Amino acid sequence: MNLPNKLTVFRVILIPVFVFFMLMPDVVPGAKWYALFFFCLASVTDFFDGYLARKNNLVTDFGKFMDPLADKLLICSALIALCSNGRFPAWIVIIIIAREFTISGFRLIASDNGRVISASMWGKVKTVVQMFTVIMLIMDLNNVTGTGQPGDGAVYWIEQSLIYLALALTVISLVDYIAKNRDVISTTK
Numbered sequence: 001m002n003l004p005n006k007l008t009v010f011r012v013i014l015i016p017v018f019v020f021f022m023l024m025p026d027v028v029p030g031a032k033w034y035a036l037f038f039f040c041l042a043s044v045t046d047f048f049d050g051y052l053a054r055k056n057n058l059v060t061d062f063g064k065f066m067d068p069l070a071d072k073l074l075i076c077s078a079l080i081a082l083c084s085n086g087r088f089p090a091w092i093v094i095i096i097i098a099r100e101f102t103i104s105g106f107r108l109i110a111s112d113n114g115r116v117i118s119a120s121m122w123g124k125v126k127t128v129v130q131m132f133t134v135i136m137l138i139m140d141l142n143n144v145t146g147t148g149q150p151g152d153g154a155v156y157w158i159e160q161s162l163i164y165l166a167l168a169l170t171v172i173s174l175v176d177y178i179a180k181n182r183d184v185i186s187t188t189k
Helices: 003-022 031-055 061-084 090-112 121-139 141-146 152-181 182-186
Strands: none
Touching: 003 031, 003 061, 003 182, 031 061, 061 090, 061 121, 090 152, 090 182, 121 152, 141 152, 152 182
């Protein structure tokens, strides 16, 4: 297994550690900061595995399949955890997860037909925005800076804008994948 693929596997291994700290804010002192650290570490591996794979010509079918899957697992875990503590609207989480299942289904059908569907530009932008949104929501700057209740101040409106931007990019990237890969469904056996 090459280094980029090891980084992808490492990202998957970090997910339960991250989720543990996300769900233990009242049990573990500083849990949100640990969660933030592990989420950022996992997110950074996403950049480096792709960069190293392309730079060193180490792109593999495993990487093309597992890298986006690892991203989906990380983001969906984060959104579910944020939803459970009231930081992310459940209906948006459902739309995002439904998109991820749809794209995974497309990839499985394509794989059955001997084709690998790589991440698109829209999918990559969506992932970066989702990761940045999660980071902002984990930091919960309204509470760190003491600006008050949700709805107060610029931080709240920035967070809300990021949530809806992530939603818009989720839908745009879904439409893009379907449009570019509609032949996958028409060629199924």
